[in-house]
Amino acid sequence: MASIEDVAKRAGVSIATVSRVLNGTGYVSESTEIKVLKAIRELGYVPHFSAKSLARKKSFKVGVIISKRIDELLKTNVGEFYKIILDAIENYAALYKISLEIVLLEDVLKTSEVEFDGFIIVGSDASEEEINFLSSKAKVVLVDHYIDGLRIDSIVSDGYDGVFYVTRNFIDAGYNRIVHIHGPLKYYGFRDRYNGYVSAMQRYGKLPILFEYDDLHDEVDSVLKRVLRDWVPQVIICSNDVIALRVLSKLKEWGYKIPNEISVVGFDDIPDAEKEGLSTLRVQKAEMGINAVKRLNEILTGQSLHPHKQCLYTSYIKRNSSLI
Amino acid sequence: MASIEDVAKRAGVSIATVSRVLNGTGYVSESTEIKVLKAIRELGYVPHFSAKSLARKKSFKVGVIISKRIDELLKTNVGEFYKIILDAIENYAALYKISLEIVLLEDVLKTSEVEFDGFIIVGSDASEEEINFLSSKAKVVLVDHYIDGLRIDSIVSDGYDGVFYVTRNFIDAGYNRIVHIHGPLKYYGFRDRYNGYVSAMQRYGKLPILFEYDDLHDEVDSVLKRVLRDWVPQVIICSNDVIALRVLSKLKEWGYKIPNEISVVGFDDIPDAEKEGLSTLRVQKAEMGINAVKRLNEILTGQSLHPHKQCLYTSYIKRNSSLI
Structure with a gap:
């Protein structure tokens, strides 16, 4: 041999x-x-890739970094999204004999001595400067976050692809009045989904109709009044489930028949989406966590040639809030 | 245990x-x-992932699909890009005991009996319908190709990220008159790079200045005359090296000082780019091939949960055609 x-x-x-x-x-x-x-x-x-990585003695120490904002969210049901990712990271790391510690972004930035081999940064709160600082200390994989031109390994859901897919499905089925309510475009995730909607509408010769809504600061009433001012849309595609659930509940309160008059679609598939019968694009949350561990392990064991962004396609879950 | x-x-x-x-x-x-x-x-x-995949008896048979157009290109030096990808696929498949056969897209579409376990489709000539047809016959991984909303595994270079990166570098260094000459936007790769340029210009409050050039049908003279009509740009970022090399040679012929008057940047890093001293964003061609084999092997051995798009970041290679 x-x-x-x-x-x-x-x-x-x-x-x-x-x-x-x-x-x-x-x-x-x-x-x-x-x-x-x-x-x-x-x-x-x-x-002998495999023999090497299984037999390796050294156990890696990885810091899983979340912001204070996410730490707060984890105490509410809005934080379920991150809880699933964190659980998957924790459970899967055991397979690779990686020892984990969850640390706050705000704390790790203040620490001068870093004893970690790698970092998994979860969520989109870390700035470019902060990520650069952390990647000078240890190997970094971002989860649900990507920064243009920084060339740091990232695991994200493909919001562009998912929203393109669902928008086109409605267009194919003959729907015309399809609008998009999106969160602030400074966030990569919202921007990516926005681009998917705009691209599908333009591809099929339709004018994108867009409304911005900041779920932290705006009242859903005021944005919905603008949406409904001139005519009633047939489909409202929202940036995430939190926005979609508020839209759904307000429309029902105002007497609109869902889904017969208006179809409402979200993004993420948080537990409340299932509870409320919201159609949505499911983000593979557990798999994002699992793939972050796999990817960081590849990097730490020197099995990978070059950084990349991994965009996991979403799955469309049809429930009662939409006709298709 | x-x-x-x-x-x-x-x-x-x-x-x-x-x-x-x-x-x-x-x-x-x-x-x-x-x-x-x-x-x-x-x-x-x-x-025992590893034991399983190494010990497995069955050897997979994979069809590597290229179009007649690419087959023709392979006979010229423009085809070098695809030659590197195909070589890497061939060499790396041996590691996984995968047996390969290179087949023409036009032929495989006509075959009713398909004896392959999987397909690696190289290049962007296969249409959505053709890819759907092939993926109904065997597992598919696309290389240097992606189709919106189809959710087929893809390995691509991250043109958005690379062109964003280089555009921003010029902006950061104080350059103002940065233009982009792009190929037809029906191709995913050109569209992706176009979006990276536009996004960087807009992010820093600059108006994108765009010129379309079809390297198969247009004369480079006429597009360059339009580019130079009102003023002389400081930087010309091109969709690929073929366009950039033509621009470079024509500008030199017309007496412009390169790079002092105009910096020219390409995309791909084909062998002629090195020969002509063209600064460019290098696509990790061999690695695209390698990762396509890895990914298809993951799918065929059932090691992967969910399809995704893998976007390999490019590397900026500075040569003599640009000041930075």
Whole structure:
């Protein structure tokens, strides 16, 4: 059976270079990478990735970072979204013998001595500067967060894809008056879903009709009055379930027949969405947590070549708040 | 040591359900998934992912699909981009004992009997209908291609992120007259890079200045005359290296000093970019191929829960065609 030495010899490179190609640590030029991969193929060499990672003695220590805001949310049912992600991280880390500690963003930024091998930052409160600071201390994977041009590994739900999908489904079924109520566009998640709606409407020659609503500061009455001022929409697609549930309850209070007059769709699939019969795009919350652990483990064990953003597609869950 | 039976018992579910959670095959509700992961953690159960995939007897047969257009390109130096991806797929598949066959898109669509376990579709020529047809026959992973709302696994380069990054770098360095020459926006890749440029310009309060250029049908003279009509830009960011190299050569022919008067930046990092000293955003071509094989193997061996899009960040390679 071929050894790593045989591969190095045939490719005309050092063993260290073969190891860099296999483990993705450090820079290797494209032409060298191809030479090494070719030698591996010709010799039928099988690297022992698995043996290596299972047998490894060292147990990694990872800080799971949440903001004070999320820590507060976790005490309410709005925080269920993050609870599922955190549970999945905790449960899955055990498979990789990773020891976890949950730390507050505000605290870890103040600490000068960092004893972690890696960080999983959950949620979108960390700023670009804060993420840069943390990634200078240890390997970082972001969950439900991405920052343009920063090139930090991220695991996000594909809001663009999901909202495009559901908007197009309504268009295909003959609906015309489809509006989007979105949260503040400074947040990546809201912006991504907004782009999915706009893109689907434009692709099919329809004018996007948009309303901004900040669920922390605005009254749902006032935004809905604007939505309903000129005509009654057939479909209201909302940035998240919290907004959609408020819209749903207010429309019912005002006597609109749901879903016959107006279909309402959310995003996330929080537990209240199921309780209230809200149709929504389900974010794979547990899997976001699981994949963050997998990805950080790949990085810490040097099994990965290059940072990327992983966008998990959503699933459309039809309930009683919409006709399709 | 805990067994899969112990996990099933503790979680109060069947062994089949534990297996579904571990392998990601079939539907498992979020609450069940969490129960199973919790039991795994409490019992310290270690599943034998690796043993399973290494020891597996069956060798998968995968069709690597390219269009006739790409097959033609492979005979020229413009096809180098695809050649690197195809080489990486071929070399890396050997690690997983996957047997490959390169097939033409136009041929495989005509075949009624498909004997493949999976397809890797390279490039953006396959239409939505064609991809739907192929994914009804076998598992599909797209490379350098994504279709809105279709929810098929994709490996792409993150053009948005890369062009955002380089545009912002020029803005940060005090440049004002930054223009973008882009290919036809019906292609996902061009659209993605276009969005990165527009987003960076808007974020910093600048008006995006855009010129469309179809490298198959348009003369570079006519688009460059439009670009230069009112004033001389300081920076021209192009959709790909082919466009950038034509722009570079024409500007030099017309007597412009590169990079002192105008910086030119491409996208892809094809071999000619290095030869001509073109600054560009390097697409991790070999890694796109490698990750496509990894991902398809995950899907075929049932190790993955949910489809996603993987966006590999680009690297900026500064050469002589730009000041920064």
